[in-house]
Amino acid sequence: MLAIIGGSGLTTLSNLDVSHREVVRTPFGEPSGALVFGQICGRPAVFLPRHGYGHSIPPHMVNYRANLWALHHHQVRGIISVASVGSIRADLNPGDIVVPDQIIDYTWGRKSTFFDGVGSPVTHVDFTDPYDAPLSQRIVEAAAALGIEIKQGAVYAATQGPRLETAAEINRLERDGADIVGMTGMPEAVLARELGLPYAAISVVANHGAGRGSSSHGIRFESLEHVLQEAMGRVRSIIERVVGCEAACPPMGMSV
Ligand code: HPA
Numbered sequence: 001m002l003a004i005i006g007g008s009g010l011t012t013l014s015n016l017d018v019s020h021r022e023v024v025r026t027p028f029g030e031p032s033g034a035l036v037f038g039q040i041c042g043r044p045a046v047f048l049p050r051h052g053y054g055h056s057i058p059p060h061m062v063n064y065r066a067n068l069w070a071l072h073h074h075q076v077r078g079i080i081s082v083a084s085v086g087s088i089r090a091d092l093n094p095g096d097i098v099v100p101d102q103i104i105d106y107t108w109g110r111k112s113t114f115f116d117g118v119g120s121p122v123t124h125v126d127f128t129d130p131y132d133a134p135l136s137q138r139i140v141e142a143a144a145a146l147g148i149e150i151k152q153g154a155v156y157a158a159t160q161g162p163r164l165e166t167a168a169e170i171n172r173l174e175r176d177g178a179d180i181v182g183m184t185g186m187p188e189a190v191l192a193r194e195l196g197l198p199y200a201a202i203s204v205v206a207n208h209g210a211g212r213g214s215s216s217h218g219i220r221f222e223s224l225e226h227v228l229q230e231a232m233g234r235v236r237s238i239i240e241r242v243v244g245c246e247a248a249c250p251p252m253g254m255s256v
Pocket of ligand 1: 084085086087159164165181182183206207208209210
């Protein structure tokens, strides 16, 4: 069973035919919400909205450990993380879908390991390649099969938020080699790695980074909402295909 963690713009998975919901208690506290189990074209899948059902949990307050532990507890085979990002690289525009292959972590103060309990062994996981290559490839192939354009290979800068960056910070991220910027990629990716869960990301460009493109006069998310919603429609189709649907799913009567 694949898990999908949805972010801003993907707070529900309307093509998931819901069978049940489960509130999972974890040694690390409460996940962002109940896990929603169901089927996409007859294949099992589970969905978790990263920011909670009312979109009320900001990026730095997400209980990433509880979220990942809960999915691991239900023996998911892999995780597709969907999140909106700002673009840094000039050829990435609002509405573009990106499958990143590297991360630079600028977050701080987040609980970013499972290995810090009393008596827990000091553990240094390998994180050379933070995203699972086979799962990322499945996403890319699914998009290609559907004729959906995807940009493959990008460096994701994980910033602390919840504020957006300054123009100078975006320039610095670019000098560091980052192509896109978001607030939730870490520690989600490393916690999945610590649990041995294949983890891949679909990043949807919502806006140009601060000081870039039309956002040189400030970023207003509301004006980009329709772009994000349209792009998330394409992301849903890609997810269907990755989960295993060969043809388009019939419309579902239920949504989560
Ligand atoms: N910066 C950080 N995170 C984001 C952005 C951004 O510009 N857009 C969407 N998530």
